Amino acid sequence: MVDSQEFDSELHRTALAQLDRVAARLHLDPDIHERLRFPRRALVVSVPIRMDAGRTQVFIGYRVHHNTALGPTKGGLRYHEDVNLGEVTALAMLMTWKCGLMELPYGGAKGGVRCNPRELSRAELEHLTRRYTAEIILLIGPDHDIPAPDLGTDEQTMAWMMDTYSMTQGKSVPGVVTGKPLIIGGSAGRREATGRGIVYVLYQAARHLGHELRGRKVVVQGFGNVGSVAARLLWRDGCVITGVSDFGGGVWNPAGLDIRQLEAHVAESGSVAGFPGADPLTNADLLEQPCDILVPAAVGSQIREDNAERIKASVVVEGANGPTTPEADALLHDRGVTVIPDVLANAGGVVVSYFEWVQGLQYYFWKESEITSRLQEIMARAFNRVWALARKEGVDLRTAALMEGVRRVAEGHRVRGLYP
């Protein structure tokens, strides 16, 4: 097989190794396997913006479409200092499997700009987003590729993208992005969707494992869109949230944190650090604290070979994309830890993005209760399919989830054939 050195990164090597393993298990047609190893297209752009201080600074941005066998591409936009082509390509590939697994009519994409959004003013972020959107405009569109928020981006970013795209079309095109504010065609429940999906899969896991979720001790790494919502909903459902962290560090209280008060503290100070009534600890220490459920919901490669043995949780539910390295995955598996993989655990976001896109195309909006009940049904169905396949094949949940996702995409290629 040809080496895809253009896309080389640790995460991409992991994604390829996962695909190769799953392809072997599925006895995948080698010609289709070869196609799945490469992104369909990848664009690298420079994004020059005038900074508040008056000078011009150039940032590097990417948009990668991994696969279009099942429909237009879908995937988040990430603003982070570590963004590079290999990482974005790997994340686009993961999105392909995630959309396949969740039975959505999409292929996977991902975008990113290498920057530290916390160091940019609101005006600089707006310039960055608008110029990036203009640079990738040939690749996006409501039937083409539909970005959404990810690490470091939010509803406001999506509103700027939607406005920039719409200005070039001479009309409003809400369907070009999802995760928009409600007032311009966003969906009820989108902001909470990924965190809510995590809770739904945890309920299914608890049922299969014969546990009660109520009263379980939970540690959450990352207190952004995904982590804060997961923490709040689990806390509301009677879990004891003993530790939480973000870029500023962690806070720990074995008797449980009051998540509403913690949210107020973050709104005021910008970080969970310094929350009164809790002890400070580092992000690394937080992961190793005694708990039942660990929710990594920040960045990739947090559970590694060097700390996996010290993870005390019996269930790890991956809110973030790629938080567990393959070596750590094997160590956790050997110790009987249940790892609910990213492609399944954090799929609530793309599922409700799909709902938002459908509502936008129909100009007909659903009630939040309809959205949450449909989300719950889809998450539960996917979890149960993955659980049953894992039992049948004698594999872990990640392998089973990827088998489901890859199988559907490969089937799309088989029936479509190869052009020309």
Ligand code: NAD
């Ligand atoms: P976000 O920017 O809203 O929040 C990220 C959080 O992680 C923040 O609290 C930040 O302070 C913290 N953080 C950043 N770097 C950290 C570090 N090195 N150590 C500890 N904490 C750190 O992002 P988000 O949308 O919540 O995304 C978090 C993860 O979930 C990402 O991996 C993303 O790809 C994944 N994800 C997000 C969605 C979504 O709908 N937003 C969907 C699927 C997957």
